[in-house]
Amino acid sequence: MKIFSGIQPSGVVHLGNYLGAMKNWAKLQAENETIFCIVDYHAITVNYPKEELPQRIISAAKDVLASGIDPEKSTLFLQSDVKEHTELAWLLNTITTMGELTRMTQYKEKAAKNEERVGLFDYPVLMAADILLYKAEGVPVGEDQVQHVELTRDLARRFNTKFGQIFPEPKALLTEAKRVGSLSGEGKMSKSDAVNTYVALTDDPETIRQKIAGATTDDGHQSEISPATLNLINLYGEFVGTEEANKFLEQRKAGTIKYSEFKPLFAEAIIKELEPFQKRRDEITDEEVKKILASGAEKLRPFAQETIKEVKEKMGLVI
Ligand code: AMP
Numbered sequence: 001m002k003i004f005s006g007i008q009p010s011g012v013v014h015l016g017n018y019l020g021a022m023k024n025w026a027k028l029q030a031e032n033e034t035i036f037c038i039v040d041y042h043a044i045t046v047n048y049p050k051e052e053l054p055q056r057i058i059s060a061a062k063d064v065l066a067s068g069i070d071p072e073k074s075t076l077f078l079q080s081d082v083k084e085h086t087e088l089a090w091l092l093n094t095i096t097t098m099g100e101l102t103r104m105t106q107y108k109e110k111a112a113k114n115e116e117r118v119g120l121f122d123y124p125v126l127m128a129a130d131i132l133l134y135k136a137e138g139v140p141v142g143e144d145q146v147q148h149v150e151l152t153r154d155l156a157r158r159f160n161t162k163f164g165q166i167f168p169e170p171k172a173l174l175t176e177a178k179r180v181g182s183l184s185g186e187g188k189m190s191k192s193d194a195v196n197t198y199v200a201l202t203d204d205p206e207t208i209r210q211k212i213a214g215a216t217t218d219d220g221h222q223s224e225i226s227p228a229t230l231n232l233i234n235l236y237g238e239f240v241g242t243e244e245a246n247k248f249l250e251q252r253k254a255g256t257i258k259y260s261e262f263k264p265l266f267a268e269a270i271i272k273e274l275e276p277f278q279k280r281r282d283e284i285t286d287e288e289v290k291k292i293l294a295s296g297a298e299k300l301r302p303f304a305q306e307t308i309k310e311v312k313e314k315m316g317l318v319i
Protein backbone atom coordinates (compact mmCIF):
# COMPACT_ATOMS: atom_id res chain seq x y z
CA MET A 1 0.00 0.00 0.00
CA LYS A 2 1.13 3.54 -0.61
CA ILE A 3 1.16 5.49 2.65
CA PHE A 4 1.18 9.25 3.21
CA SER A 5 1.06 11.23 6.43
CA GLY A 6 2.07 14.62 7.74
CA ILE A 7 2.89 16.49 10.91
CA GLN A 8 2.83 20.21 11.54
CA PRO A 9 6.04 21.94 12.63
CA SER A 10 4.32 23.67 15.52
CA GLY A 11 7.11 23.56 18.08
CA VAL A 12 6.59 20.41 20.07
CA VAL A 13 5.77 16.77 19.47
CA HIS A 14 4.01 15.01 22.35
CA LEU A 15 2.94 11.53 23.39
CA GLY A 16 -0.40 11.95 21.60
CA ASN A 17 1.37 12.51 18.27
CA TYR A 18 3.76 9.67 18.97
CA LEU A 19 1.28 7.03 20.11
CA GLY A 20 -1.57 8.20 17.89
CA ALA A 21 0.38 8.46 14.65
CA MET A 22 4.17 8.38 14.49
CA LYS A 23 4.66 4.99 16.13
CA ASN A 24 2.46 3.59 13.38
CA TRP A 25 4.53 5.33 10.68
CA ALA A 26 7.67 3.47 11.66
CA LYS A 27 5.80 0.14 11.65
CA LEU A 28 4.28 0.77 8.24
CA GLN A 29 7.57 1.63 6.56
CA ALA A 30 8.76 -2.00 6.65
CA GLU A 31 6.18 -3.30 4.18
CA ASN A 32 4.82 -0.29 2.34
CA GLU A 33 5.87 2.63 0.23
CA THR A 34 5.85 5.41 2.82
CA ILE A 35 5.96 9.18 2.42
CA PHE A 36 6.06 11.55 5.40
CA CYS A 37 5.72 15.29 5.21
CA ILE A 38 6.47 18.25 7.47
CA VAL A 39 3.45 20.40 6.63
CA ASP A 40 4.67 23.98 6.98
CA TYR A 41 1.87 25.43 4.82
CA HIS A 42 -0.63 23.98 7.30
CA ALA A 43 1.26 25.35 10.31
CA ILE A 44 0.97 28.97 9.06
CA THR A 45 -2.85 28.91 9.04
CA VAL A 46 -2.81 30.12 12.68
CA ASN A 47 -0.52 32.72 14.32
CA TYR A 48 3.06 31.51 14.71
CA PRO A 49 6.41 33.10 15.58
CA LYS A 50 8.15 33.48 12.21
CA GLU A 51 11.66 33.64 13.76
CA GLU A 52 11.08 30.19 15.21
CA LEU A 53 9.58 28.45 12.19
CA PRO A 54 12.86 27.35 10.53
CA GLN A 55 13.99 25.69 13.77
CA ARG A 56 10.53 24.17 14.28
CA ILE A 57 10.72 22.58 10.85
CA ILE A 58 14.10 21.03 11.63
CA SER A 59 12.92 19.95 15.05
CA ALA A 60 9.80 18.21 13.67
CA ALA A 61 11.93 16.39 11.09
CA LYS A 62 14.30 15.26 13.85
CA ASP A 63 11.35 13.95 15.84
CA VAL A 64 10.14 11.95 12.86
CA LEU A 65 13.60 10.53 12.16
CA ALA A 66 14.28 9.70 15.81
CA SER A 67 10.91 7.94 16.08
CA GLY A 68 12.31 5.34 13.69
CA ILE A 69 11.72 6.71 10.19
CA ASP A 70 14.63 5.59 8.05
CA PRO A 71 15.28 7.89 5.08
CA GLU A 72 16.49 4.87 3.11
CA LYS A 73 13.07 3.23 3.45
CA SER A 74 10.72 6.22 3.66
CA THR A 75 10.67 9.58 1.95
CA LEU A 76 10.66 12.58 4.29
CA PHE A 77 10.21 16.06 2.87
CA LEU A 78 8.98 19.61 3.46
CA GLN A 79 5.56 20.42 1.99
CA SER A 80 6.48 23.87 0.65
CA ASP A 81 9.44 22.34 -1.27
CA VAL A 82 7.01 20.65 -3.68
CA LYS A 83 4.86 23.43 -5.06
CA GLU A 84 2.39 21.03 -6.69
CA HIS A 85 0.69 20.68 -3.27
CA THR A 86 -0.78 24.17 -3.49
CA GLU A 87 -1.51 23.76 -7.19
CA LEU A 88 -3.58 20.62 -6.58
CA ALA A 89 -5.27 22.29 -3.61
CA TRP A 90 -6.53 25.02 -5.94
CA LEU A 91 -7.80 22.51 -8.47
CA LEU A 92 -9.59 20.56 -5.71
CA ASN A 93 -11.04 23.82 -4.32
CA THR A 94 -13.09 24.06 -7.48
CA ILE A 95 -15.00 20.88 -6.60
CA THR A 96 -15.29 21.49 -2.83
CA THR A 97 -18.38 23.10 -1.32
CA MET A 98 -18.56 25.68 1.46
CA GLY A 99 -20.92 23.34 3.32
CA GLU A 100 -18.36 20.54 3.42
CA LEU A 101 -15.69 22.77 4.90
CA THR A 102 -18.08 24.47 7.31
CA ARG A 103 -18.83 21.05 8.82
CA MET A 104 -15.18 20.35 9.74
CA THR A 105 -15.00 20.21 13.53
CA GLN A 106 -11.32 21.09 13.67
CA TYR A 107 -11.98 24.28 11.71
CA LYS A 108 -14.68 25.29 14.17
CA GLU A 109 -12.38 24.65 17.14
CA LYS A 110 -9.39 26.40 15.66
CA ALA A 111 -11.39 29.34 14.27
CA ALA A 112 -12.90 29.90 17.72
CA LYS A 113 -9.41 30.05 19.29
CA ASN A 114 -7.76 31.98 16.44
CA GLU A 115 -9.47 33.77 13.55
CA GLU A 116 -11.79 32.75 10.72
CA ARG A 117 -9.03 32.82 8.10
CA VAL A 118 -9.53 31.59 4.56
CA GLY A 119 -6.35 29.49 4.80
CA LEU A 120 -7.60 27.80 7.96
CA PHE A 121 -10.98 27.15 6.32
CA ASP A 122 -9.25 25.65 3.30
CA TYR A 123 -6.80 23.60 5.38
CA PRO A 124 -8.61 20.28 4.74
CA VAL A 125 -8.42 20.78 0.96
CA LEU A 126 -4.65 21.29 1.17
CA MET A 127 -4.49 18.11 3.24
CA ALA A 128 -6.52 16.27 0.58
CA ALA A 129 -4.09 17.59 -2.03
CA ASP A 130 -1.12 16.31 0.02
CA ILE A 131 -2.58 12.81 0.00
CA LEU A 132 -3.98 12.67 -3.53
CA LEU A 133 -0.90 14.19 -5.18
CA TYR A 134 0.91 10.91 -4.49
CA LYS A 135 -2.20 8.72 -4.98
CA ALA A 136 -1.76 7.41 -1.46
CA GLU A 137 -4.14 4.74 -0.21
CA GLY A 138 -3.41 4.66 3.52
CA VAL A 139 -3.17 7.66 5.86
CA PRO A 140 -1.95 6.88 9.39
CA VAL A 141 -3.32 9.63 11.67
CA GLY A 142 -4.94 10.19 15.04
CA GLU A 143 -8.71 10.30 15.42
CA ASP A 144 -8.91 14.08 15.10
CA GLN A 145 -7.86 13.82 11.43
CA VAL A 146 -10.36 11.17 10.36
CA GLN A 147 -12.93 13.72 9.21
CA HIS A 148 -10.30 15.29 6.95
CA VAL A 149 -9.40 11.93 5.44
CA GLU A 150 -13.09 11.28 4.79
CA LEU A 151 -13.34 14.59 2.97
CA THR A 152 -10.30 13.49 0.94
CA ARG A 153 -12.16 10.30 -0.04
CA ASP A 154 -15.22 12.32 -1.05
CA LEU A 155 -13.14 14.67 -3.18
CA ALA A 156 -11.28 11.77 -4.82
CA ARG A 157 -14.56 10.05 -5.70
CA ARG A 158 -16.10 13.28 -6.94
CA PHE A 159 -13.13 14.07 -9.13
CA ASN A 160 -13.09 10.55 -10.58
CA THR A 161 -16.82 10.69 -11.38
CA LYS A 162 -16.77 14.20 -12.82
CA PHE A 163 -13.56 14.11 -14.82
CA GLY A 164 -12.37 10.50 -15.05
CA GLN A 165 -10.61 7.97 -12.85
CA ILE A 166 -7.29 9.16 -11.39
CA PHE A 167 -7.34 8.90 -7.60
CA PRO A 168 -7.61 5.95 -5.23
CA GLU A 169 -9.95 6.59 -2.28
CA PRO A 170 -7.60 6.73 0.71
CA LYS A 171 -8.39 5.30 4.14
CA ALA A 172 -7.40 6.55 7.58
CA LEU A 173 -5.26 4.06 9.51
CA LEU A 174 -5.75 4.39 13.27
CA THR A 175 -3.72 3.03 16.19
CA GLU A 176 -5.03 1.69 19.51
CA ALA A 177 -4.15 5.06 21.03
CA LYS A 178 -6.13 7.01 18.45
CA ARG A 179 -7.03 9.69 20.99
CA VAL A 180 -4.62 10.27 23.84
CA GLY A 181 -6.24 12.43 26.53
CA SER A 182 -4.67 15.46 28.19
CA LEU A 183 -2.91 15.05 31.57
CA SER A 184 -5.37 17.64 32.86
CA GLY A 185 -8.19 15.19 32.21
CA GLU A 186 -9.87 17.64 29.85
CA GLY A 187 -9.94 16.96 26.13
CA LYS A 188 -7.21 15.44 24.01
CA MET A 189 -3.50 15.94 24.57
CA SER A 190 -2.68 19.05 22.56
CA LYS A 191 0.33 21.31 22.13
CA SER A 192 -1.90 24.35 22.15
CA ASP A 193 -2.73 23.68 25.84
CA ALA A 194 -0.54 24.44 28.89
CA VAL A 195 2.87 22.66 28.94
CA ASN A 196 2.05 20.59 32.01
CA THR A 197 -0.88 18.93 30.21
CA TYR A 198 1.31 17.01 27.77
CA VAL A 199 4.57 15.07 27.78
CA ALA A 200 6.84 16.27 24.96
CA LEU A 201 9.09 13.64 23.42
CA THR A 202 12.04 15.86 24.30
CA ASP A 203 11.12 16.33 28.00
CA ASP A 204 13.92 15.35 30.39
CA PRO A 205 13.29 12.73 33.10
CA GLU A 206 12.73 15.25 35.88
CA THR A 207 10.17 17.18 33.84
CA ILE A 208 8.34 13.94 33.02
CA ARG A 209 8.26 12.94 36.71
CA GLN A 210 6.84 16.35 37.64
CA LYS A 211 4.22 16.36 34.88
CA ILE A 212 3.00 12.86 35.75
CA ALA A 213 3.00 13.66 39.48
CA GLY A 214 0.76 16.63 38.66
CA ALA A 215 -1.59 14.74 36.35
CA THR A 216 -5.28 14.85 37.30
CA THR A 217 -6.85 11.75 38.87
CA ASP A 218 -9.97 11.07 40.91
CA ASP A 219 -9.56 10.39 44.63
CA GLY A 220 -9.39 6.65 44.04
CA HIS A 221 -12.51 5.68 46.01
CA GLN A 222 -15.76 6.81 44.41
CA SER A 223 -17.59 4.14 42.40
CA GLU A 224 -17.31 5.95 39.09
CA ILE A 225 -13.76 5.96 37.67
CA SER A 226 -13.03 9.42 36.25
CA PRO A 227 -12.12 9.72 32.55
CA ALA A 228 -8.86 11.42 33.65
CA THR A 229 -7.83 8.36 35.69
CA LEU A 230 -8.87 5.96 32.96
CA ASN A 231 -6.81 7.92 30.44
CA LEU A 232 -3.71 7.67 32.65
CA ILE A 233 -4.11 3.92 33.20
CA ASN A 234 -4.69 3.33 29.48
CA LEU A 235 -1.69 5.45 28.65
CA TYR A 236 0.41 3.44 31.09
CA GLY A 237 -0.72 0.34 29.19
CA GLU A 238 0.80 1.76 26.01
CA PHE A 239 4.22 1.49 27.66
CA VAL A 240 4.00 -1.63 29.79
CA GLY A 241 1.24 -3.64 28.09
CA THR A 242 -2.45 -3.86 28.97
CA GLU A 243 -2.02 -6.76 31.39
CA GLU A 244 0.33 -4.81 33.63
CA ALA A 245 -1.87 -1.71 33.42
CA ASN A 246 -4.99 -3.72 34.22
CA LYS A 247 -3.57 -4.50 37.66
CA PHE A 248 -3.99 -0.82 38.48
CA LEU A 249 -7.42 -0.78 36.89
CA GLU A 250 -8.45 -3.64 39.20
CA GLN A 251 -6.97 -1.81 42.19
CA ARG A 252 -8.87 1.30 41.21
CA LYS A 253 -12.11 -0.66 40.93
CA ALA A 254 -11.46 -2.10 44.39
CA GLY A 255 -10.71 1.39 45.73
CA THR A 256 -7.21 0.36 46.85
CA ILE A 257 -5.11 2.17 44.24
CA LYS A 258 -2.34 4.37 45.55
CA TYR A 259 -1.54 7.06 42.99
CA SER A 260 1.69 7.74 44.88
CA GLU A 261 2.81 4.27 43.75
CA PHE A 262 1.21 4.27 40.31
CA LYS A 263 2.49 7.66 39.13
CA PRO A 264 6.24 7.08 39.68
CA LEU A 265 6.01 3.72 37.87
CA PHE A 266 4.15 5.43 35.05
CA ALA A 267 6.73 8.22 34.81
CA GLU A 268 9.64 5.75 34.72
CA ALA A 269 7.92 3.74 31.97
CA ILE A 270 7.67 6.86 29.80
CA ILE A 271 11.27 7.85 30.55
CA LYS A 272 12.46 4.38 29.57
CA GLU A 273 10.52 4.40 26.29
CA LEU A 274 11.79 7.87 25.36
CA GLU A 275 15.43 7.26 26.20
CA PRO A 276 16.50 5.63 22.90
CA PHE A 277 14.40 8.16 21.00
CA GLN A 278 16.12 11.09 22.73
CA LYS A 279 19.54 9.58 22.21
CA ARG A 280 18.94 9.16 18.47
CA ARG A 281 17.48 12.64 18.25
CA ASP A 282 20.57 14.24 19.79
CA GLU A 283 22.78 12.54 17.21
CA ILE A 284 20.99 14.01 14.18
CA THR A 285 22.48 17.30 12.98
CA ASP A 286 20.62 20.19 11.36
CA GLU A 287 22.74 19.71 8.24
CA GLU A 288 21.70 16.06 7.94
CA VAL A 289 18.05 17.03 8.27
CA LYS A 290 18.35 19.65 5.54
CA LYS A 291 19.92 17.12 3.19
CA ILE A 292 17.29 14.48 3.89
CA LEU A 293 14.45 16.95 3.30
CA ALA A 294 15.99 18.27 0.09
CA SER A 295 16.54 14.84 -1.39
CA GLY A 296 13.04 13.76 -0.34
CA ALA A 297 11.47 16.64 -2.26
CA GLU A 298 13.67 16.02 -5.26
CA LYS A 299 12.64 12.38 -5.36
CA LEU A 300 8.92 13.20 -5.17
CA ARG A 301 8.73 16.11 -7.61
CA PRO A 302 8.50 14.08 -10.85
CA PHE A 303 5.55 12.05 -9.51
CA ALA A 304 3.82 15.19 -8.26
CA GLN A 305 4.29 16.89 -11.64
CA GLU A 306 2.90 13.86 -13.43
CA THR A 307 -0.25 13.89 -11.25
CA ILE A 308 -0.80 17.60 -11.93
CA LYS A 309 -0.41 16.97 -15.65
CA GLU A 310 -3.00 14.19 -15.57
CA VAL A 311 -5.40 16.26 -13.47
CA LYS A 312 -5.11 19.26 -15.78
CA GLU A 313 -5.70 17.09 -18.84
CA LYS A 314 -8.81 15.53 -17.27
CA MET A 315 -10.13 18.98 -16.34
CA GLY A 316 -9.69 20.35 -19.84
CA LEU A 317 -6.85 22.68 -18.93
CA VAL A 318 -4.36 21.43 -21.51
CA ILE A 319 -4.63 22.87 -25.04
P1 AMP B 1 -0.29 17.57 14.42
O1 AMP B 1 0.78 17.82 15.39
O2 AMP B 1 -1.55 18.29 14.71
O3 AMP B 1 0.21 17.75 13.03
O4 AMP B 1 -0.67 16.03 14.56
C1 AMP B 1 0.17 14.99 14.09
C2 AMP B 1 -0.53 13.66 14.24
O5 AMP B 1 -0.74 13.35 15.63
C3 AMP B 1 -1.91 13.60 13.59
O6 AMP B 1 -2.05 12.35 12.94
C4 AMP B 1 -2.86 13.69 14.74
O7 AMP B 1 -4.09 13.06 14.49
C5 AMP B 1 -2.09 12.98 15.84
N1 AMP B 1 -2.50 13.43 17.18
C6 AMP B 1 -2.42 14.70 17.66
N2 AMP B 1 -2.87 14.75 18.93
C7 AMP B 1 -3.25 13.49 19.27
C8 AMP B 1 -3.80 12.89 20.46
N3 AMP B 1 -4.02 13.61 21.56
N4 AMP B 1 -4.07 11.56 20.42
C9 AMP B 1 -3.82 10.82 19.30
N5 AMP B 1 -3.31 11.32 18.17
C10 AMP B 1 -3.02 12.65 18.14
Ligand code: TRP
Residues within 6 Å of the ligand: 004, 005, 006, 007, 008, 039, 042, 126, 127, 130, 131, 139, 140, 141, 145
Ligand atom coordinates in the same frame (compact mmCIF):
# COMPACT_ATOMS: atom_id res chain seq x y z
N1 TRP C 1 -3.68 17.99 9.41
C1 TRP C 1 -2.74 17.06 9.96
C2 TRP C 1 -2.59 17.29 11.46
O1 TRP C 1 -2.79 18.34 11.97
C3 TRP C 1 -1.40 17.13 9.29
C4 TRP C 1 -1.47 16.79 7.84
C5 TRP C 1 -1.37 17.66 6.79
C6 TRP C 1 -1.67 15.51 7.29
N2 TRP C 1 -1.47 16.98 5.60
C7 TRP C 1 -1.66 15.67 5.86
C8 TRP C 1 -1.84 14.24 7.84
C9 TRP C 1 -1.84 14.59 5.00
C10 TRP C 1 -2.02 13.16 6.97
C11 TRP C 1 -2.03 13.33 5.56
O2 TRP C 1 -2.23 16.40 12.14
